[in-house]
Amino acid sequence: MDKITDKVAALPADAEYFSLEFFPPKTQMGFSNLRVRLQRMERALRPLFVNVTWGAGGSTAQKSIELAELCQRELGLTTCLHLTCTNMSQAMIDQALEDARALGIRNILALRGDPPRAEYRDADEPTGSEEFTWAIDLVKYIRKKYGSYFCIGVAAYPEGHGDGSHPEGQSFEHDLPYLVDKVQAGADFIMTQLFFDIKAYEKFETTLRNHPSGAFKTIPILPGLMPIQSYAMIKRTAKLSHAEMPEEIMTRLNAVKGDDEKVKMVGVDILSELIEQIREIKSRTPGPKGFHFYTLNLEKSISFILERTKLIPDVPEDEEAIVDEPVPVAATGQRSIPRISVNGNVPPRQSRSHSRTARRQSSVGSDPHNRVIVGRAATHPEWEATSTEAGVPAESINTRANTLAISEGEGALGREATWDDFPNGRFGDARSPAYGEIDGYGVSIHMSVTQAVSLWGHPKTASDINDIFVRHIRGEISAIPWSEEDLLPESFIIKSSLEAMNKKGWWTVASQPAVNGLPSNHATFGWGPASGFVFQKSFVEFFIPSADWKILYDKLTSEENEELVCFYASNANGDFVSSDTTGGTGRATVNASTNAVTWGVFPGKEIVTPTIIEEVSFRAWSEEAFDIWAEWAKVYGRGSDSEKLLNEIGQDRWLVNIIHHDYVDTDALWRLLTN
Ligand SMILES: Cc1cc2nc3c(=O)[nH]c(=O)nc-3n(C[C@H](O)[C@H](O)[C@H](O)COP(=O)(O)OP(=O)(O)OC[C@H]3O[C@@H](n4cnc5c(N)ncnc54)[C@H](O)[C@@H]3O)c2cc1C
Ligand SMILES: NC(=O)c1ccc[n+]([C@@H]2O[C@H](COP(=O)([O-])OP(=O)(O)OC[C@H]3O[C@@H](n4cnc5c(N)ncnc54)[C@H](O)[C@@H]3O)[C@@H](O)[C@H]2O)c1
Structure with a gap:
């Protein structure tokens, strides 16, 4: 029984269940580490099902299938x-559905993806192919082609969908008729966008359940919930998802915003309370009640939340002795999809108890406040073993392990689970399965054509x-396109240098100024626990014309500078050069460098x-950074001046990241680059 609706129908009427969403990690090490993490989470948390995201336009197709x-x-x-359906060919959709079927997958979340860049879809399509403009087109297509083989889910937005699709603006009322259509076209369940505003969710579920069409009377509706992993991340994600952060929640987060560990703990409280409030709303409709969690590939917060709210199903006695026999798969990177029959030869799993009355009692309690051991060195068995497997010399891992402080703690997942303190952002820990993503939906400029044009116009020249x-x-x-937000206040002190670089065509996408020991509660640069001191090395990342890069490269590798800077650079063809690989200037090629550019010293x-x-991490990010040129180009009509310009420019630039080691001389990097 692998269709979600069959599994839900088999649950007792008072049961609760949940799903966990994962995205394909960006690095090989991240993938290896996710495998171990998934095993741990599946055994300890027992989700009814899991979701695997798909990069808009098919950008993660192979990795998602893997x-x-x-x-x-x-x-x-x-x-x-x-599965999304816009900005990719029908052949890709067909391949994904065939791959899913061959793997024995019976469930598809049918999505639109980014707003269609219409002229691109038609270019490589044979005449007579399907038109995919909205998610409903995919729902209909799957039903037409596969009948009832797939159980189909669709997305919904308690606070309205917000990418400018509706000229009247964003609201649930605008979306409602289209949601009715999606369900009437054959959707079997609904998963929502993340939200924190319980009133908006209450209105959403009540309106659906009482809708005169009767379309939503019994359909499973899974509210989407995102654990709060860090202050900056949740603010960014909520903004991108157009989810309102209620004042009461912001007040609680603002009170601890400088201290990541406290933010996570308050986040567990907030999510647990939200679940209680949703339970109250869901109690008005008979039948099992489902919840969906956006894990961002992280494990700790979610396990605390599930334990605290007693959502982890009990293990029925008759299943305790069952040992799961894993089905072997090819190693990461060597994709092999066994062509098995439609029904698959995957051994059926025993059904599990998801009854509210038969919940597992945690052996360790459920209060993270008592169980977080702060600041232990991250000699984490998971990272070390699998990172070595992923081809990273053990020696370099140990160096990292000694400097990285990952808070460990127990819980449903046991001592092996980790918080992954700093996985996100381009410069987080590339070994983390969560590294480098904010939503798991791949490379995207996250906006409609109209919004993009209103921000950036129609560029015609460099x-x-x-x-x-x-x-x-x-x-x-x-x-x-590379930075969806305003500059942080920390950038203000280097604004004139950044402006000078951009004026000469060295286009900056990220940076930070040097900081030499400011207090951890400093208004602009402070972070972490009280009474500490924070430090930063200056760095800047930018696109530079090939001709300029030749000159700058010589400057960076000159005797005068080579000991003072590290750099990484690559172009759209994947050519890569770094200060580790230069040789030639007297410095022997050394092991890959690791640059801690922000650090804190705390009591x-x-x-x-x-x-x-x-x-x-630079390599993983730079590939995406170049893809973003192509994404931006797609905003403009095929053959237009802007499209040509952006595609050509993407081809002629290098992306360079330069780190200056002299953090005491705070102006050193900027003198080097602007003189
Ligand atoms: C649970 C969940 C999981 C997701 N997973 C992914 C993922 O893995 N990868 C990814 O890239 N994205 C994902 N997304 C994001 C999703 O692709 C985007 O939000 C996308 O912009 C809209 O997708 P949709 O399926 O809701 O589109 P649709 O149902 O097509 O709706 C999009 C908007 O268009 C409107 N609309 C629909 N039909 C019409 C019509 N005929 N005429 C006029 N307006 C219409 C709707 O009201 C809505 O405002 C996910 C979203 C959710 C909620
Ligand atoms: N695709 C990915 O893998 C990925 C991963 C992480 C972040 N991002 C995106 O990249 C952006 C940066 O994310 P982050 O977490 O690495 O860093 P961030 O947003 O924390 O920014 C890092 C620093 O760069 C500065 N900065 C921002 N724009 C700049 C610009 N144009 N020129 C010079 N400096 C600038 C900021 O003020 C800040 O000091 C975000 O928009 C994020 O969504 C993408």
């Missing part, structure tokens, strides 16, 4: 594959692009290094 294969076939988890970057530095436009703790720049 992860779905791991979940469904190796771990035997009921898996729901997300100097138009200089203007866009300069205006972002000045705060005159709120985003560039009673080892040094904490939240931001690290190294080759593996």
Whole structure:
């Protein structure tokens, strides 16, 4: 029984169940580490099913299928594959559905993805192919082609969908008729966008359940919930998802915002309370009650929340003795999809008890406040073993392990689970399964054509692009395709240097100024626990024309500078060069460098290094950074001047990241680059 609706129907009427969403990790090490994490989570948390995300436009197609294969076939988890339908060819959709079927996957979350860039879809399509403009087109297509083989889910938005699809603005009322259509076209269940505003959710579920069409009377509706992993992350994600953060929640988060560990703990409280409130709303409709969690590939917060709210189902006595026989899969990177029959030869799993009255009692309690051991060195068995497996020399891992402080604690997952303190952002820990993603939906400029054009116009020359970057530095436009937000206040002190770089066509996408020992409660630079001191090395990441890069490279590798800077650079063809690989200037080639560029010293703790720049994370990010040129180009019509310009520019640039080691001379990097 692998269709979600069959599994839900088999549950007792008072049962609760939940699903966990994962995205394909960005690095090989992340994938290996996710495998171990998934095994742990599946055994300890027992989700009814798991979701695997799909990069908009098919950007993660192969990796998503690989992860779905791991979940469904190796771990035997009921898996729901997300699939988008815009900005990709019908052949890709067909391939994904065939792959899913071959793997024994019976559930698809049918999504639109990014707003369609219409002219791109038609280009490589044979005439007579399907039109995919909205998610409903995919729902209909799957039903037409596969009948009832797949159980189909669709997305819904308690606070309205917010990408500018509706000229009237964003609201649930605008979306409602289209949601009715999606369900009437054959959707079997609904999963919602993340939200924190319980009133909005109450209105959403009540309106659906009482809708005169009767379309939503009994359909499973799974509210989407995102554990709060860090203050900056949740604010960014809520903004991207157009989810309102109620004042009461913000007040609680603001009170602890400088201290990541406290933010996570308050986050567990907030989510647990939200679940209680949802329970009250759901109690008005008979039948099992489901919850969906956006895990962002992280494990600790979610396990505390599930334990606290007693959502983890009990293990029925007759299942205690069952040993799951994993189905072998190919190693990561060597994709092999066994062509098995439609019904698959995957051993059926025993049904599990999801009754509210038969919940597992935690052996360790459920209060994270008592169980977080702060600041232990991250000699984490999971990281070490699997990172070595992923090809990283043990020696370099140990160096990292000694400097990285990951808070460990127990809980449903046991001592092996980790918080992954700083996985996100481009300069987080590339070994973490969660590294480098904010939603798991792949490369995207996260906006409609109309919004993109209103921000960036129709650039026709490189100097138009200089203007866009300069205006972002000045705060005159709120985003560039590589950075969806205004600059942080910390960038203000290097604004004139950044402006000077962008004016000469060195387009900056990220940076930080040097800091030499400011108090951890400093208004602009402070972070971490009280009474500490924080430090930063200056760095800047930017696109530079090939011709300029040749000159700058010589400068960086000159005798005068080579000991003072580290750099990483790559282009759209994947050529890579770094200060580790230069040789030639007297310095022997050394092991891959690891640059802690932000660190903090706190009473009673080892040094904490939240931001690290190294080759593996730079390479993973730079591939995406170049894809973003192509994403931006798609905003404009095929063959248009802007499209041509952006595609050409993407080809002629290098992306360079330069770190200056002299953090005491806070102006050193900027003198080097602007003189
Ligand atoms: C649970 C969940 C999981 C997700 N997973 C992924 C993922 O893995 N990968 C990814 O890239 N994205 C994912 N997304 C994001 C999703 O792709 C985007 O939100 C996308 O912009 C809309 O997708 P949809 O399926 O809701 O689209 P649709 O149902 O097509 O709706 C999009 C908007 O268009 C409107 N609309 C629909 N039909 C019409 C019509 N005929 N005429 C006019 N307006 C219409 C709707 O009201 C809505 O405002 C997910 C979202 C959710 C909630
Ligand atoms: N695709 C990915 O893998 C990925 C991963 C992480 C972040 N991002 C995106 O990249 C952006 C940066 O994320 P982050 O977490 O690494 O860093 P961040 O947003 O914390 O920014 C890092 C620093 O760069 C500065 N900065 C921002 N824009 C700049 C610009 N145009 N020029 C110079 N400096 C600038 C900021 O003020 C800040 O000091 C975000 O928009 C994020 O969504 C993408």
